[in-house]
Amino acid sequence: MEVRFKLTTLRRSNPSHFGIKQPPSIAVEPPRRNNAVAEALAKIADLSDRIAIFEEPPPVIVKLLDKAKLSLSWLARLHAEYFINNGSNSYFNGNNGRNFVGDRCSGVYFFVGQGSSTVQDRSPSADVSPLYWSARTYRQPSFYEFTMKESGTYFVRLHFFVPSFSTNLASDIFSVVASESSLLSNFSVKNNPGLPVIREFLVNVRVGRFRIHFVPIEGSNLAFINAIEVFLSPEKFINDNVPLITPAVGRGNSFDRLQSQVLHTLYRINVGGSILTPENDVLWRNLIPDDGFLFNPRAASSFFGGEPEYQLGNVTEYIAPSPVYRTAQEMNVEESGQLNLSNITRSFNVSKSSRHSVRLQLCEIIADSFDSIVFNLSIYNKFVQRISPYEQTVQLATPFYFNFVVDSDESGTMNISIGPWSDSQDQNAFLNGIEIMEFMKKSNIVFPAKKPASKRSNLFAIVGSVVGGAFVIILIVAVLVVLKCRKAKPIQSSANMSPSNLNLALRIPYYEIEQSTKNFDSSLLIGEGGFGKVYEGLFHGKKVVVKRSELGHGQGLLNFRQRLLSFPEFAIVILFH
Structure with a gap:
């Protein structure tokens, strides 16, 4: 295979030619920066306006500003992302900003x-990533559940690895x-x-x-998972209307x-180039x-060019990593100037009679003039697109x-084939x-229905007297106690312990309390007394104590008020049922 280089690859707008490092790739972080992102975008827009007064602003500055806008715009949309190290009780800092x-x-x-x-x-072997030192296994159908704060298209990556000490996992079959x-x-x-x-x-x-279900196949021992990315x-990122x-x-x-379809990545190809790992990509893809x-x-024959010239409002490095656009394959021409073959065809194994999304990435790094190459694209030997x-x-x-x-x-x-257009220069x-x-x-596996949102998940916390009955009452109290700034007050009598005196008003769906305590996991139990069981949890980034009591059980709000003082660093959440 012939390999060709283009020597005139240096471009005036490439930041590296000015001794300026390019902005770092995006590191996805928990979504607590929307205000800061909005402020940064506003400052960048203002800076862009100021630079625009120059007749010819330096291209490197324009390019850096465009990239900053793009990166911050995406960060502003990150309202839910999960990187999970399954079966582990520790954190793992993955490559390029993924913190599992x-x-x-x-x-x-x-x-x-x-x-x-x-x-x-x-x-574990030193050659094995810590991400694969543990796994969660299932002997019966189960799931992971996530609370999604924004609708949209999400990447879902599932990592599987069979450790040397548990090779039987390799023979397990699951869905x-x-x-x-x-x-x-x-x-x-x-x-x-x-x-x-x-x-x-x-x-x-x-x-x-949003749930991801793991279902062992009948006769198989286990389903398992090592890591999950959502x-x-x-x-x-996905076009909704395509040919x-x-x-x-x-x-x-x-x-x-x-955009409404569930898509499974079969092939991601770097044509004319080498392997690209997640370290090379802001979306952590493999090519x-x-x-x-x-x-x-x-x-x-392979061809190697220079840095791609991104245009604001057009293709970004999220569509494909920038190294993809620095390499290509072109028609192989013999020394006599004749083409070896009339087209370049690539063949991919796919499921029979199935439907696929196909995306072709292109970047004109080959020609020396602006309008010299026009060619045909064919799929299944049928003409699909004239590409200019x-x-x-x-x-x-x-x-x-x-x-x-x-x-x-x-x-x-x-x-998939490409070949020259007959009238191309x-x-x-x-x-x-x-x-x-x-x-x-669509799956034919039937799961138990989720509990209706109008029932248990919408039972809100209302602090008040617990009136007997056959229904569940959720009492949630969110109290941020700043003990250093207040003096101790005499304990009130039970007659004065009314809901209004407690000044408690936060209302939260039940399922969020379940999530904050991992469904009242026994490992999070930190106490038990006359008022009920006490659990540690994390709710919207704040440490919480969740107290759970049965009707007719406990010593009332008076003892609870006294117990609040035992947890000065927590926001307090209470659950009665």
């Missing part, structure tokens, strides 16, 4: 279903279900001994409770509502070279992409990246 929290740590923001246990590698779709069906990791297996999905999630994708391609017709009607997918390697980079961008080296929904045929192979064609994702089908 052990699901056995106190005060976690997610809920672990019942019927599970944990396994630990007591003598994973989320949003009523089958993410994994009859899944096992037996073909990947000693290596982590990561499965990635894009899932449309609404505000509320985080919001950047805005407009539909079928093997029989080629390009036909449009496909609507792509592999395309060498193994070329139908005829003699048809293509100059109709998509306004300058060389600017990334762009095409997105399609493609139905597979009965062969189990999807062929240069008889050439190129491609930088390929992404193929499969539509997931």
Whole structure:
């Protein structure tokens, strides 16, 4: 395979040529910075206006400002993200800003279903990431539950690893279900001994409770999971309306509502380049070279260019990592100037008669003039798209992409080809990246219905006299006690312990209390007395004490008021039922 370099790759607007380091990649952090983000965006907008008064502002400054706007805009949307180290009671700082929290740590923001246990590698190999030193296992169907604060398309990544001390996990078969779709069906990791297996999905999630179910197959001992990632994708990451391609017709009607689909990543290809790991990408994706997918390697040659020129409002580094746009494969030309073959074809194994999202990444780093290369794109040997980079961008080296929904045929192979347009000045064609994702089908596994939001989850805390009855009353008291700033007061009589005197008004859904205490996990029990059991928890970032009592049990609000003074560093939450 021929390899070609372009020597004129240095561009005036590349920050590294001015001795200025590029802004660091985004590190996803818990969503407590919206105000700061909004202020930063406002300051950047003001700075942009000030710079605009110059006739020709330095391109490096414009580029850095654009990138800062993009990064902060995404951070402003991060209202829920979870990075979980399953089965662990410790934290793991992953690469590029992912901070994984052990699901056995106190005060976690997610809920672990019942019927599970944990396994630990007591003598882990130095070659194995700490993320895979533990796992959570299930002998019966169970789940993880997350509280989602914003609707949108979320990345869901599931990590599986079979440790050396528990090789029997490799033979276990199980299914994973989320949003009523089958993410994994009859899944096992037996073909990947000693290596982590990561499965990635894009899932449309609404505000509320989101569950990932793990279901051991009958006859199989266990289901298991080592790590889970759930985080919001950047805005407009998925196009909702794209062309539909079928093997029989080629390009036909449009496909609507792509954003509502559950998608499973099958292939993410760095065409002409090398392996890219999560360290290379702000969204922590893995990419592999395309060498193994070329139908005829003699048809293509690799090309290496310079930094991509991103344009605000167009393609960003969230669509594909920037190294993807620095490499490409073009038509291989013999010394005589003749093409070896008329097209470059890549073949991918896919499920038969299934539907897929196909995204092709392109960046014109090959031509020396602006309008010299125009070429054809074909899928299943059917013409799909005439590609002219100059109709998509306004300058060389600017990334762009095409997105399609493609139905597979009965062969189990999807062929994607590029070849020169007959009227093109240069008889050439190129491609930088390929992404193929499969539509997931609805699951036929039936789970017990979630409790209606109008009943238990909407029973709000109301502090008052507990009137007997057959229904559950939730009393939640959120009291921030600042003892250093107040003097001790004489204890009031029970006659004066009315709800108004306690000044308690916060109302919280029941399921959030369950989450704050991990469903009243016994490991979080910190006391028990005449007023009921006392649990430690974490509610919206604040330490809380949750007190749980039965009707007719306990010594009343007088003793509780006295007990408040025992927990000066906590916000106090009480639950009666």
